[in-house]
Amino acid sequence: MAGRCQYFPIWCLVLAVCCVFLVRHWTYPNARLHCVGRVYEGPVLVRMVAGSHQRTEPVFQAKVYDGAECDRVCTENEVPRICYFKWIAEHYAAMGSACGDCRWGNRSHCFHPQCVTADGMERGVLSLNRQVPGPTIYVCKHDMIVVDLKNHMEGLESTIHWHGIHQSDTPWMDGVPMITQCPVPSSATFRYAFNASEAGTQFYHSHSGHQKANGHYGLFVVRSPTDINRDLYDLDLSEHHIIISDWTLDLVEKFVPGLQSSTVQMDSILINGRGRHYDEEEKELQIQAPLTVYRVKKGLRYRFRLISSGSQFCPFQLQIEKHRMQLISTDGGAVKPKMIDTLISTSGERYDFVLSADQEPGNYWVRVRAIGFCNIDRREEFAILSYADERSVSNEELAYPKPRPPTWDARFPSGTVLNNPNATCYVPDDDDLCVADLEAYESHRDDSLIDAAPDKQFRILFNTFTADPNILFSDQGYVRYMTVVLTLNNIGVTNNISMVFPDFPLLTQPEQITGDTPFCNETHKPASCKPHRACFCLHRLKVALNDVVEMSLIDDAEVIRDLYHPFHLHGHRFIVTGMGQLPVLRTADEKIDFVARRVTRHIRTMPPSHNPPYKDTVSVPSRGYTKIRFRADNPGFWLVHCHFEWHLGIGMSFVLQVGEVEQMKRAPDDFPRCGSYKPDVFSPARPPPAL
């Protein structure tokens, strides 16, 4: 009798465990990740992804899939998926050991899945899952994206910004260090989890340091089942993407603050991480690295997705030999289709076009060159568009084209050009199209935004100016600057304020904001700032929730230098209502006056019914202006900045505060925290502990 009873507690325990297991299983029958293991199961995952206190609907009806399985044809009314990705950020090498004998000419080694060939030159890089660009994400609209970012980079912090996603449910997932989150320290894992609520060709990249320029960027596509231009193409294949980036022979940190003996410059262009370095001095082309190959079949129409992922100062120009491009979308927003022959884009922009494979079957050059400021460098890169069948010619063979590409001077006809930097906008029937000339293609024209009197109007004059070395290299000189060449040192400003980031993230630790004290703006500068001098502080512009905001971005440079600054607004999309060059005006006030008064929307020839295009990144003509408008309907702290790596780095950014802190969604209670540590060691010592 006694013997049987002593097992009673054990049976109870077994029963209790079974009950817990069954209840949990019934509650979350599907939230289970077969291939990744226990730690990501239902409740844990759901708690992580459903962090918002405001969320009412449960997310756990969605099934968890391995990220790659989310690349599919999207249909209406399907249950959204949870798409799980695991990324490891590492210091890695291009043409490193993983590439085996690639550098000695064994081509099959160049295609090893962990071999990063880049432009064929060995160098240190930052990789995600040992790839540059990082892994691509393809999901359907309203899927939940979950990315576990594991930081394996010794001594480096990390964040990923999801460029194009507004994060309205989860603003703490925007990936801007010290604005929306603490950067992820080395050794830690941060789980990005957010709803893919904005369809289109999006883009992810690191927002920490200059990691984007060293390899932390990639393609991120949110397909929509209801694309208004769907009839124009037969296929939307994942392989038909064009990620253009510039590349250097070494890690880019040498440019910040920089060297006297060398100026910032690109050494190569990469298309989907592939290119071939051309050595100007030796007149030698690096031929070991493969190029990117696109396959098409005669008679079909393909959707191509382009990301302009540059870090340096130059726009990219794309042409495809003997093929026109039918532009259908930019920055995720559909536009009325336009035929173009030359597509020019600046960093952060995305463009989608349809390519009809209607030429003689053969191989054609896809041609990308860096223009503007970079024209003198004569850098261009090629990919191959091939009509050949996979069974007759291998990718490996096509990736090493036998004919030499055309020389820089053997130009393709430019035809209709999108974004010609020197174009005059709003001139119908000329060969130039500006972004502002495009028309949004949505069933609804948002008259209440387009034609409304704005609630807030801002003029943002941006510039770089040369620092006075007597101040820069003194005790007052600890500010962010960059050496352009020799003793020419530049600092970036918007409205004469060079951005200083706070020492805690504004969005997730708002209790540390004491009223307006940490902030400054053009009219409220700290006492230490002298008039007519650049000021270094936390530049913030505040608007009320749901304000209609108009911003005039004005390039305040004294001379036209072929620099076209791309501005990116986080958390929103905007319409472009004006764009052009300024006449020669002397003072900032004259420029503001010109843009405010003379540039009204229908100034030239646009019909009043013109539906301006939606963008989230837009280029400002050299010494010109771009006017944008948006409804500030996403409460939070959102960065607005020049998308050139170095300009963001030297202070050309500011924070847009939308709504009061109380109106913003709160991050989960266990969200990582960070900040300065300055305990009071100066007050009278406490009595020593009794012995």
Ligand SMILES: *[C@@H]1O[C@H](CO)[C@@H](O)[C@H](O)[C@H]1NC(C)=O
């Ligand atoms: C390349 O390497 C493989 C082994 O990895 C070897 O079988 C092949 O013969 C090599 N090819 C050349 C051209 O050396």
Ligand SMILES: *[C@@H]1O[C@H](CO)[C@@H](O)[C@H](O)[C@H]1NC(C)=O
């Ligand atoms: C994403 O948001 C949409 C709209 O709020 C919602 O219908 C959908 O279920 C969400 N997706 C997931 C996976 O929760």
Ligand SMILES: *[C@@H]1O[C@H](CO)[C@@H](O)[C@H](O)[C@H]1NC(C)=O
């Ligand atoms: C644009 O105009 C400037 C100044 O007139 C000139 O220096 C530059 O070469 C032009 N750029 C292009 C791409 O035509």
Ligand SMILES: *[C@@H]1O[C@H](CO)[C@@H](O)[C@H](O)[C@H]1NC(C)=O
């Ligand atoms: C902005 O700063 C520059 C350089 O410090 C100065 O020359 C200029 O007068 C300032 N402008 C204003 C409006 O304060």
Ligand SMILES: *[C@@H]1O[C@H](CO)[C@@H](O)[C@H](O)[C@H]1NC(C)=O
């Ligand atoms: C400028 O700063 C002051 C003080 O912080 C603030 O009251 C004002 O709203 C700010 N202006 C804008 C446009 O954000």
Ligand SMILES: [Cu+2]
């Ligand atoms: Cu800039």
